[in-house]
Amino acid sequence: MAKLRNFVPSTLFYYIVLTAYTIISIYPFLWMVSSALKPNREVLRNKSLIPNEIMFNVFVDTWNQLDFFKYFVNSAVISIAVVLGIIVVYSMAGYGFAKTKFWGRDLFFMAFLGLLLVPGVTVLIPLMQLLRALGFIGPDSTQFSTYAGLVIPMINGGGPFAIFFFRNFYNTLPGELRDAARVDGCSEWGIYLRIYLPLSAPVIATVGILNFIGSWNGFVWPSLVINNSDWFTLPLKLRDLDLQAVIQWNVRMAGSLITIVPVILLFIVLQRYYIRGLTAGATKG
Amino acid sequence: MTQTQLKSAYGSAPLGVKPRKTVRQILKDNSGFLFILPAMLIFLVFGLYTVVYSFVLSFFRWNGFGQFSLLPPACEDPACAFVGLRNFQEFLYSNPTQSQFFWKAFENNIIIAVFVTVGTILIALPLAMALNRAVRGQSLYRTLMLLPMVTAGIAVYYSWTFIYQPNGVLNSILETIGLGSLQAKQGWLGQPNTALLALMIVMIWGAVPSAMILYLAGLQTIERELYEAAIIDGANAWHLLWRITWPLLRPITVIIVITSLNRALQEYEMVYLMTNGSPAGHTEVVGLQIFNYGFGDQRQLGMASAMSWMLFALAFIVALVNLRFFQAKED
Numbered sequence: 001m002a003k004l005r006n007f008v009p010s011t012l013f014y015y016i017v018l019t020a021y022t023i024i025s026i027y028p029f030l031w032m033v034s035s036a037l038k039p040n041r042e043v044l045r046n047k048s049l050i051p052n053e054i055m056f057n058v059f060v061d062t063w064n065q066l067d068f069f070k071y072f073v074n075s076a077v078i079s080i081a082v083v084l085g086i087i088v089v090y091s092m093a094g095y096g097f098a099k100t101k102f103w104g105r106d107l108f109f110m111a112f113l114g115l116l117l118v119p120g121v122t123v124l125i126p127l128m129q130l131l132r133a134l135g136f137i138g139p140d141s142t143q144f145s146t147y148a149g150l151v152i153p154m155i156n157g158g159g160p161f162a163i164f165f166f167r168n169f170y171n172t173l174p175g176e177l178r179d180a181a182r183v184d185g186c187s188e189w190g191i192y193l194r195i196y197l198p199l200s201a202p203v204i205a206t207v208g209i210l211n212f213i214g215s216w217n218g219f220v221w222p223s224l225v226i227n228n229s230d231w232f233t234l235p236l237k238l239r240d241l242d243l244q245a246v247i248q249w250n251v252r253m254a255g256s257l258i259t260i261v262p263v264i265l266l267f268i269v270l271q272r273y274y275i276r277g278l279t280a281g282a283t284k285g
Numbered sequence: 286m287t288q289t290q291l292k293s294a295y296g297s298a299p300l301g302v303k304p305r306k307t308v309r310q311i312l313k314d315n316s317g318f319l320f321i322l323p324a325m326l327i328f329l330v331f332g333l334y335t336v337v338y339s340f341v342l343s344f345f346r347w348n349g350f351g352q353f354s355l356l357p358p359a360c361e362d363p364a365c366a367f368v369g370l371r372n373f374q375e376f377l378y379s380n381p382t383q384s385q386f387f388w389k390a391f392e393n394n395i396i397i398a399v400f401v402t403v404g405t406i407l408i409a410l411p412l413a414m415a416l417n418r419a420v421r422g423q424s425l426y427r428t429l430m431l432l433p434m435v436t437a438g439i440a441v442y443y444s445w446t447f448i449y450q451p452n453g454v455l456n457s458i459l460e461t462i463g464l465g466s467l468q469a470k471q472g473w474l475g476q477p478n479t480a481l482l483a484l485m486i487v488m489i490w491g492a493v494p495s496a497m498i499l500y501l502a503g504l505q506t507i508e509r510e511l512y513e514a515a516i517i518d519g520a521n522a523w524h525l526l527w528r529i530t531w532p533l534l535r536p537i538t539v540i541i542v543i544t545s546l547n548r549a550l551q552e553y554e555m556v557y558l559m560t561n562g563s564p565a566g567h568t569e570v571v572g573l574q575i576f577n578y579g580f581g582d583q584r585q586l587g588m589a590s591a592m593s594w595m596l597f598a599l600a601f602i603v604a605l606v607n608l609r610f611f612q613a614k615e616d
Contacts, residue, residue, distance in 0.1 A: 014415040018426050021412055024490070025430045028444035031454065035447065047457040093324035100317020108321060115332050117600050119551045121572050122593035125342065125579045125586050126335035156331040159324060188316065217438030220554050224580065235439045239558075249447050256440030267435045271428060274435075278495055279502040 029260075036062075036254035043250040062254035066237055072262070075216055075233040078147060082215045083208045085155040086162050090207070091200060093159075094166025095192045099178060109163075116160045120221075127153050128224060136225075143231050150225045154218070158211045165280065169203045170196055205273040206280075209266065213274075216263050234259045343372055343590035349579075372591035387592070390569040397485060397570070398549035402542055404489040405496050409541070412493070413500035414530075427498075434494040442558045445487050449473035474560050477567045484556060484568055492548070496541045503537040504530070543607045550599055571596055 035043050036059050038051045046052060096102075097109050131137045136149025173196065181191045219235045226232060229240060238255045267274060306314075347365040371379075376387040412430070416423060433441070448454045451472040459468050469476045473483035511529055520528065531538075553572030556562065562569040562577075571592060578589035 011418060014418045015422075017411065017415045018419055018430075021408070022426055022429045025433055025494070028441055028448065029432060029436075031448060032440070032444045044452055047454050089323045089327065093321040096317050096320025100320060102315040102318040105317070108325065111333075112324070112328060115328070117597070117604050118332075118336055119572070119593060119596050119600055121551065121553060121575045121579075122339050122590075122597055123332075123335040124576070125589060126338035127331065129338070130331070130335060152327065153331045156327045159328065159332075163324065192320070213435055217436070219439050219558065220576070238439055238443075252443050253447065256443045259440045260436045260438070263435055264432065267431070268428060271431065275427075275431075275498055278498050 032253045032257045035250050036257050038250055040248065040250060043253075058250045059254045059257075062241075062251050063258060065251075066234075066241060066255050066258060068258055070230075071232055071234045071237045074231060075235075076262075078151060078222070078233060079212050079215045081147065081151045082154045082158065083212050085151060086158045086211050087204055087207060089155065090159055090162035091166050091197060091204070092192070093163050095170055095196055097163065098167045098170035099192075099196070100188065109167075112160050112163050115156075120157070123153075124221070124224065131225065137227065141227075143228070146226055146228070146231060150222060154215055154221065158207075158214070162207045162211075165203055165207055165277070166200065168280075169200055173199065202273065202276070205270060206277040209270040209274050210277045212266065213263055339590045340594060342587055343594050344369055345587040346372070347586045349584040349586050368587065372585075372587045373595070376588060376592055376595075383588075386566065386569070387571070387574065389566055390571045390574050393481060393568065393570050394549060394552075396481065397488065397552065398546050400485050401488045401492060401549055402545040404485070405492045405545055406538065406541060408489065409493045409496035410500050410534075413497045413504055416497065416501055417504045427501075430497065431494045433491050437491050437555075439558055441491075442487070442555060446474060446559055449483050451475065474568075475564060477564050480560060480564060480568045484559060487555065487559070488548075488552070492545060495544075499537050499541060500534060503534045507533050539607070539610055543603065546603050547600060550596060550603070 030049055034049045034051060037054045037056065038046060039053060039055045039058070042052060093112075097105060128137075131149040134149075135141070136145050141149075177195060178191055181195055186194065216233075217235065218233075219239070222233050223236055223239075226236065229237075232240065238252075238259050241251065241255050344367060345365060346368045374380075376383050378384050416426060416430075419426060449469075449472055450456075451470060453472070455473060456468045456470075459465060469479045469483075473479045507530065512525055515525060515529060551572055553570055553576055556568055556570050556573050557576060560568045562573055575589045575593045575596070578585045578592065
C-alpha cells in the first residue's frame with residue numbers, strides 16, 4: 001500500500017485539478033448570477049464576478065416581465081405529462097418484452113431500439129405535417145391540443161431508452177416472484193401492477209429525472225409546435241424576452257437563471273438516479 | 286410413440302396431425318402483446334410513419350405550401366413534384382452553390398466529431414482519476430461538475446454568448462493573464478477563425494461530465510491489487526496508466542466515442558441558438574442546414590429530407606461499426 005503511494009501524485013494535486021475544473025464547470029452559472037445582480041451601466045464594464053453594487057431590482061423586474069409562474073406552470077405541465085406518459089407506456093412495454101411471450105416479440109423490440117438511430121431532425125417535417133393533418137395544431141387549435149401534439153412525439157422519443165431500461169430491470173427480477181403470484185391466482189396484469197411496477201421505483205426515478213430534464217430544456221421542438229405566446233415554455237419565453245435592438249445582458253442573465261433553477265434543484269435531489277441512468281449498461285461487464 | 290402422437294391419441298385430432306390451435310388459444314398465447322400495444326401504436330404513428338414519410342419526401346420537390354396529404358406521394362399542390370434522386374444529386378455534387386454549402390457544413394461536422402471527442406476524453410479521464418482519489422468531498426465535486434450537462438439549453442448558451450462577447454469576460458481574462466494577443470476583437474462567436482472553436486469549447490464543456498462519470502464508474506471496478514502487483518514487477522506510473530488503466534477502460538472509451546460521434550453528427554440546436562451558422566457559414570453544420578431547409582425562409586422540404594437521410598445513413602454506419610466493435614470485444 002505504501003508503495004503505491006510513491007507512484008501517484010499527492011492528494012493535494014488531485015484537489016487542485018478538481019477545484020480548477022469545478023470553477024470552469026460552474027463559471028457560466030456564477031457569471032449568470034453575478035450579471036443578474038449588476039445594474040445596467042455596470043454589467044458590460046465590470047468583469048469581476050462580484051458586483052460593485054448589488055441590485056435585486058433587475059432580477060425582480062425580469063421575474064415579473066417573464067411572468068415566471070405562468071410559464072413555469074406551462075413548462076411543468078409539459079414536462080410532467082411527458083414523464084408520466086413515458087413511465088406508464090414503457091414500463092408496461094418493458095414488462096411485456098421481459099416477462100411475456102407473443103409472436104414477433106424480439107422483432108418489435110429491435111424495431112423500437114432502431115428508433116434510437118434516427119436523427120431527431122429527420123422526422124421534424126413529417127411530424128409537423130402529421131400534427132397539422134390530425135388537427136393538433138393549426139388555426140383552431142387549443143392549448144390542450146397543442147400540448148398533446150407537443151407531448152406525444154416527445155413520449156415516443158423517450159421510448160427506446162425507457163423500454164430498454166425497464167426491460168433490463170424486469171429481467172433481473174427472479175421468475176419465482178411471478179410463479180408464486182400465479183399460484184395465488186394473480187392475473188398477468190395483477191402481477192405487473194401489484195408486484196413488478198412497485199419494485200421498479202428506482203427505474204421510474206431514473207427514467208423520470210432524465211426525461212424531465214430533457215423536456216424542460218428542450219427548445220426547437222416546442223418552438224415549432226407552440227404558436228401562441230401565452231402557451232410558451234420558459235425557454236421559449238426567455239428567447240422572446242429580448243427581441244430588442246440592444247441586448248440587455250443583465251435581464252437576459254436573470255431570465256436564464258430563473259429558467260434553470262428548477263432543473264438544478266431537481267437534479268440535486270435526484271442525482272443518484274440520474275447518475276445511475278448515465279452509467280447503466282456501460283459498467284455491467 | 287412421440288409426444289405429439291401420444292397427445293393426439295387422447296385428443297380429438299387424428300393420429301400424426303398436430304392439433305390445430307383454436308383462435309381463442311392463439312389469442313391467449315399472445316396476450317402479452319397487450320402490454321406493448323400502447324407503445325406500439327405511438328411507435329407506428331409517430332415513429333415508423335414519420336420515418337417512412339421523410340424517406341418518400343426525399344424524392345419530391347415541395348416548398349411546404351398548400352395541402353399535403355397523409356400519403357406523401359399524393360401531394361395536391363402544383364409546386365410539388367416527384368424528382369427522383371435529384372435532391373440527393375443537387376446537394377452532393379450537381380448544384381455548385383448547394384453542394385459547396387453542404388460539404389462545408391459536413392467538414393465542420395467532421396472537425397467537431399474529431400476535436401470534441403478527443404478533447405472530451407483528454408479532459409474527462411484525468412478528472413475521473415482525480416475524482417476517484419478524492420474521497421473526501423467527492424460527491425460535492427461530482428454534483429458541481431455535472432451541472433453543465435443538466436442545464437444544456439438556451440439559458441446556458443446565453444451565458445456563454447455573453448462570455449464570448451467582444452467586451453466579454455474571456456477577452457478580459459486573456460488580457461489579465463498577459464495573453465492579450467489571443468483576444469478575439471470582434472467576439473469569439475463573431476470571428477471566422479474562432480467561431481467554430483468557441484462552439485466546440487461549449488460542446489466539450491457540456492460533454493465532459495457524462496464522460497467523466499462513465500470513466501469514474503469504470504475506474505471503481507478496477508482492482509487495486511492489479512496496480513500493486515504491477516508495481517512489484519517494476520512498473521512505473523506511466524506503465525500503470527498505459528498497460529492497466531487505459532486498456533481496462535477501453536469499453537467505456539468506446540461508448541464515449543460512439544456517443545460523441547453521434548452527437549457531433551446530429552448537433553444543431555446549440556448551433557442554431559448560438560450562431561445560426563454565422564459568421565458567413567463558418568459554423569454551419571448539416572443538422573442546421575436540414576432544419577433551415579425545413580423551417581427557414583427558403584423552404585425545400587424534399588431537400589431537407591434527402592439531407593437528413595444522408596445523416597441517418599451515417600448514424601447507421603456509426604452504429605454498425607459500434608456493434609462490430611462490441612462483438613469483437615466479447616469474442
